[in-house]
Amino acid sequence: MNERILITGGLGFVGSNIALAFKNGFENLNVVAFDNLHRRGSELNIPRLEAAGVEFVRGDVRSKIDLKSIGPISFLVECSAEPSVLAGKDGDTSYLIDTNLSGAVNCAEKCRECGAPMIFLSTSRVYPMKPLLDCSISERSTRLEFSKDQTVAGLSEFGVSEDFPMSGARSLYGGTKYAAEIMLAEFAHAFDIPVVVNRCGVLAGAWQFGKADQGIAAFWTAAHTFERPLKYIGFGGSGKQVRDILNIKDLLTLLFKQYHDPARFAEAGPLNIGGGLECSASLLELTEICRSVTGKSVPISPEPETRYADIPVYVTDNRRVSSFCGWTPTTKVEDTIREIHHWILSTPEGAKLFGLTPSK
Numbered sequence: 001m002n003e004r005i006l007i008t009g010g011l012g013f014v015g016s017n018i019a020l021a022f023k024n025g026f027e028n029l030n031v032v033a034f035d036n037l038h039r040r041g042s043e044l045n046i047p048r049l050e051a052a053g054v055e056f057v058r059g060d061v062r063s064k065i066d067l068k069s070i071g072p073i074s075f076l077v078e079c080s081a082e083p084s085v086l087a088g089k090d091g092d093t094s095y096l097i098d099t100n101l102s103g104a105v106n107c108a109e110k111c112r113e114c115g116a117p118m119i120f121l122s123t124s125r126v127y128p129m130k131p132l133l134d135c136s137i138s139e140r141s142t143r144l145e146f147s148k149d150q151t152v153a154g155l156s157e158f159g160v161s162e163d164f165p166m167s168g169a170r171s172l173y174g175g176t177k178y179a180a181e182i183m184l185a186e187f188a189h190a191f192d193i194p195v196v197v198n199r200c201g202v203l204a205g206a207w208q209f210g211k212a213d214q215g216i217a218a219f220w221t222a223a224h225t226f227e228r229p230l231k232y233i234g235f236g237g238s239g240k241q242v243r244d245i246l247n248i249k250d251l252l253t254l255l256f257k258q259y260h261d262p263a264r265f266a267e268a269g270p271l272n273i274g275g276g277l278e279c280s281a282s283l284l285e286l287t288e289i290c291r292s293v294t295g296k297s298v299p300i301s302p303e304p305e306t307r308y309a310d311i312p313v314y315v316t317d318n319r320r321v322s323s324f325c326g327w328t329p330t331t332k333v334e335d336t337i338r339e340i341h342h343w344i345l346s347t348p349e350g351a352k353l354f355g356l357t358p359s360k
Contacts, residue, residue: 002028002029002030003026003028003029003030003074003075004029004030004031004032004072004073004074004075005022005029005030005031005032005073005074005075005076005077005259006032006034006070006073006075006076006077006110006116007019007022007031007032007033007034007076007077007079008034008035008061008076008077008078008079008080008103008107009034009035009061009078009079009080009081010032010033010034010035010049010054010056010079011033011035011037011039011042011043011045011046011049011056012035012039012042012045012079012080013203013205013207013208013209013215013248014079014121014203014248014251015033015035015077015079015080016033016042016045016048016049016207017205017207017248017252018077018079018252018255019031019033019049019054020048020049020052020054021252021255021256022259023052023053023054024052025256030055031053031054031055032054032055032056032057032070032073033045033049033054033055033056033057034057034058034059034061034066034067034070034080035056035058035059035080036058036059036060036061036080037058039209040209041209044349045207057069057070060103061078061080061099061102061103061104061106061107062098062099062102062103062106063106064106064109067106067107067109067110068110068113070110072114073110073111073114073116074114074116075116075117075118075119075259075262076107076110076111076116076117076118076119077118077119077121077255078103078104078107078118078119078120078121079121080099080103080107081099081100081103081121081123081177082095082096082099082100082173082176083123083173083214084173084211084213084214085125085171085173085174085213085214085309085310086173086213086307086308086309087172087173088172088173089172089308089309093172096172096173096176097176100173100176100177100180101176101179101180101183104120104180104183104184105180105183105184105187108183108184108187108193108195109187111187111193111195112187112191112193115193116193117193117194117195117196117262117263117266118184118193118194118195118196118262119195119196119198119255119258119259119262120180120181120184120195120196120197120198121198121200122177122178122180122181122197122198122199122200122270123173123174123177123199123200124160124199124200124201124272124274124314124316125170125171125173125174125177125309126166126170126174126177126178126181126199127160127164127166127170127174127199128165128166128167128168128169128170129168129169129170129171129309129311130168130169131152131155131164131165131168132160132311132312132313132314133311133312134152135147135150135151135152135155136149136150136151137312137313139240140240142240142282142284142285143240143242143281143282143284143285144235144240144241144242144282144312144313145157145242145313145315146159146313146315152164152165153165154317156317157277158276158277158315158317158319159244159272159274159276159277159314159315159316159317159318160272160314160315160316160317161272161317161319161320162199162269162270162271162272162320166178170309171308171309172309173309174309181197181270184197188266194262194263194265194266195266196258196262196265196266196271197269197270197271198251198254198258198270198271198273199270199271199272199273200246200251200273200274201243201244201245201246201272201273201274201275201314201315201316202216202217202243202244202245202246202274202275203245203246203247203248203251204217204218204245204246204247204248204336204340205218205247205248205249205336205339205340206339206340206342206343207343207347208248208340209354210222210354211354212231212233216243216286217245217286217333217336217337217340218340218354219354220283220286220287220290221290221293221294221337221340221341221344222340222344222354223290223298223354224287224290224291224293224294224296224297224298225294225296225341225344225345226354227296227298228298229298229299229300229301230287230298230299230300230301231300231301231302231303232283232284232300232301232302232303233303233305233306233307233310234303234304234305234306234307234310235304235306235310235312236302236304237301237302237303237304238284238302239282239283239284239287239300239302240282240283240284240312241282241283241310241311241312241313242280242281242282242312242313242314242315243280243281243314243315244274244275244276244277244279244280244314244315244316245275245279245280245281245333245336246273246274246275246279246316246329246331247275247279247329247331247335247336247339249331250275250329250330250331251273253327254273254321254325254327257325257327265324265325268320268321268324271320271321271324272316272317272318272320272321273316273318273321274315274316274318274329275315275316275329275333276315276316276317276318276328276329277315278329278332279329279331279332279333280315280333281333285333286333286337287300289333289334289337290337290341292334293334293337293338293341294341
């Protein structure tokens with residue numbers, strides 16, 4: 001019997017890229033993309049996945065019946081999520097909690113039923129906010145950065161490592177993902193299921209329909225492409241807040257390694273996976289990159305007030321995973337923005353779903 005891998009959230013930006021990569025990268029591998037089509041633009045991925053031979057099944061991780069209907073699987077990559085850090089703050093929290101927490105548990109139950117290993121795509125937002133707000137931060141001409149001398153465990157000029165303290169509030173979104181990590185660890189222990197946990201930073205690349213609160217690299221690139229105004233929100237409106245940016249292709253390189261040896265990676269515990277210091281940018285720096293790539297400038301206004309659950313700097317310390325398996329990101333931010341810009345120009349029907357249109 002051929003291997004059969006289930007990708008939950010399989011029509012999203014991350015899920016669709018994973019589904020295509022595994023289908024193209026492994027001979028005789030049956031790949032199932034499972035998605036509820038909740039995310040704007042996800043339906044545009046159906047033709048390209050089916051053309052590659054990926055099976056699409058419409059369903060919801062919140063439903064055990066939907067997952068059971070998939071039938072036997074030999075591996076599961078769980079990347080279904082409500083991914084916005086603002087999710088649930090100004091309304092009902094049920095979709096956030098039921099998808100990110102209950103959905104992950106339902107996926108673990110599917111793995112228990114089939115004896116299948118799992119890769120769980122978690123988030124850097126599992127780390128509490130207060131230490132990241134109170135730590136030592138230096139201000140440079142174009143960015144904020146972690147100072148060399150830190151008193152917080154797991155924090156250095158290289159970024160946030162897996163030794164960072166886990167006590168404290170982390171946002172409703174981060175809380176659901178951390179709670180899912182805890183439950184998956186219990187499933188792994190109770191039922192002897194290898195569960196690999198990747199705490200991902202900002203992911204970016206083609207086919208990402210980014211928004212201001214999630215998918216910032218694609219959103220910023222699209223705004224420049226269509227010449228729409230932007231805002232530097234929070235931290236005085238300076239635009240100096242920093243994130244690292246991991247190209248989806250670099251993540252795929254790691255997932256292939258984990259697919260081949262899930263037990264070994266599961267034993268390593270949660271791993272921080274991100275662009276790292278070399279692949280990071282402030283909004284100011286991202287603006288300059290977008291101007292250079294698109295050849296366009298847009299008006300950007302300051303909005304000094306900081307939003308709920310925002311932090312000034314997040315950079316991933318990748319040294320543990322690099323030491324463990326030799327993986328390291330290779331795609332610079334400039335190359336990622338070029339890739340996104342090319343995709344936007346060549347995919348007009350998809351680009352409209354950014355909610356942006358060319359200026360008159």
